[in-house]
Amino acid sequence: GQQVKQSSPSLTVQEGGISILNCDYENDMFDYFAWYKKYPDNSPTLLISVRSNVDKREDGRLTVFLNKSGKHFSLHITASQPEDTAVYLCAAGENQGGSAKLIFGEGTKLTVSS
């Protein structure tokens, strides 16, 4: 089965609103969680990541919330802008001596309408 799952394939938010993207995972051993952003015909790039020793990390308009007991993490984008329109991929993995075998979700296509 899918170890990392994004249940919403798409999300539409009004400009200026808060975008909330969700991700669920199955493996208790995962200790690294990340969100990547992908524009069409481009490669994914890291937005923000968090390790399992914290339950929240903020970076500008982005906040990651980690709920370890619920095996769930989310990305909140405040003051959403049209340029935030993209596919967002969540990823989780277990740090193995520095590298992590990252498992990705299916992606959520975010559209920010003006």
Add this chain to the structure above:
Amino acid sequence: DMKVTQMPRYLIKRMGENVLLECGQDMSHETMYWYRQDPGLGLQLIYISYDVDSNSEGDIPKGYRVSRKKREHFSLILDSAKTNQTSVYFCASSLGTGDSAETLYFGSGTRLTVL
């Protein structure tokens, strides 16, 4: 300039032909990856390489093999390509140590079509 370079960008092959996808990185990263992306499935890990000649299967290795003879190069080989291997293939690398050990840097992808 930190970069992961994939060649070719687009490739069309016939069923049964051999396929070689090349990937290079100029960051001296230890770890390199091959993923494929299909609609509705996200990125699926094919192989991971922890260093030269230190390769490990990912989640969907069947039908693929890899080669890493130099740290900066990681090749994906399809012996006798199948139509269900039509996909977009992404190579990535990560430093493997330090605070950003797990950050993946992706190449621009190779769109492979197997007819």
